[in-house]
Amino acid sequence: MASKRRNMVYKNFFEHSYVIIFLGLFALAVAVPLHYQGHDHGNHKDYYSPPHYVYEYKVHDGHTGDVKSHQETREGDTVKGVYMQHQPDGTILEVHYTADKHNGYNAVVKKLGKSIHPQHYHTEHHH
DSSP: OHHHHHHHHHHHHHHTHHHHHHHHHHHHHHHSOTTOOSOOOSOOOOOOOOOEEEEEEEEEETTTTEEEEEEEEEETTEEEEEEEEEOTTSOEEEEEEEEETTTEEEEEEEEESOOOOOOOOOOOOOO
């Protein structure tokens, strides 16, 4: 009978050992200071610099007829750019824009060229 009781105690211990492991890991996690972030030698440097970029792309796809371009620059809080896109009616849409924290986004839109509409010929059908 004592042997059976001892086996039952061991069985219960091993079945619930994950609870003991979890509580141990939890206690360890609580004990570690949250403010620790590695070595601090008092030599913190701020590497902030104002944003600056220049980019440009062009697309001229003869298969789909997609023709467009975009150029943009950024100096600190000021963005300037221009994009152009050939429209289905033969015109070119040209947009010059600027954006900054004082004036927001401002765009000047131009439509260049003459609009060409396809001719549709009406033919009579006799049934």
